[in-house]
Amino acid sequence: MEYELFFIGLLISLLFIAVTGYFPGGIIVPGYLVLYADQPLRITGTLVAALIAWLIYKFASRYLILFGKRRFVFLILISAVISFSFSFLVPMIFPVSLEMRMIGWVIPGLIASNFDKQGFVVTLSSMAIVLAVLLFISKIYFYFLG
Numbered sequence: 001m002e003y004e005l006f007f008i009g010l011l012i013s014l015l016f017i018a019v020t021g022y023f024p025g026g027i028i029v030p031g032y033l034v035l036y037a038d039q040p041l042r043i044t045g046t047l048v049a050a051l052i053a054w055l056i057y058k059f060a061s062r063y064l065i066l067f068g069k070r071r072f073v074f075l076i077l078i079s080a081v082i083s084f085s086f087s088f089l090v091p092m093i094f095p096v097s098l099e100m101r102m103i104g105w106v107i108p109g110l111i112a113s114n115f116d117k118q119g120f121v122v123t124l125s126s127m128a129i130v131l132a133v134l135l136f137i138s139k140i141y142f143y144f145l146g
Contacts, residue, residue, distance in 0.1 A: 005141075006031040009134050016130050022118060024126040025050075026110035032103055033127070034134040046103045047124075049086065050111035053079040057116065071116070076109035083108060 009031025013024055024030050036042045056078050060066065066074050083102040102108055114123040 002035055005034055005134065005138050008137060009034055009130070012130055012133055012137075016126065016133075020126070022122055022126045023114050024130040025114050025123055026107075029107055029110055030127060030130040030134055032107055033131050034138065036103055037131070037135055037138075042101055042103055045086070045101055046108050047111065049079055049082045049102045049108035050115065051120075052082055053108055054112040054115040054120075057112065072109075072113055075112045075116070076106060079107075079109035079112055080105040 006028075010027060013027045013030050017023055017027070025033075033043055033046075053075055057066065057071070057075055060074070061071075064074075083105045087101050111123065111127075
């Protein structure tokens with residue numbers, strides 16, 4: 001069901017974007033988040049990494065020319081560095097459970113890019129709505145077919 005749920009997530013995200021005009025953190029983000037819905041610390045870590053990457057971008061954009069593709073690549077790179085350093089360096093300093101990791105290296109960058117485009121509250125709200133719909137669909141699927 002994981003692969004099917006991911007593709008259903010793409011369809012729900014596209015439908016949500018078509019109806020509302022808001023992106024739920026990126027087209028693929030809800031599909032990935034629903035796969036880790038049973039690990040809320042991992043989702044929280046991903047959102048924290050996205051927020052940190054967005055704040056670093058806000059600071060760096062004062063001194064660097066970052067717009068368009070450069071902005072997007074900068075956010076992806078910063079989120080990848082944050083994800084890597086958090087999963088590699090932090091356990092060396094103090095023990096962290098495996099659940100407190102990020103979901104991928106690109107997902108926080110996609111979320112941070114949407115934070116910058118449409119705002120923090122709108123992105124989180126859109127993501128929560130699509131994620132709730134996907135969780136509902138997965139529960140129905142497992143109840144009747146699982």
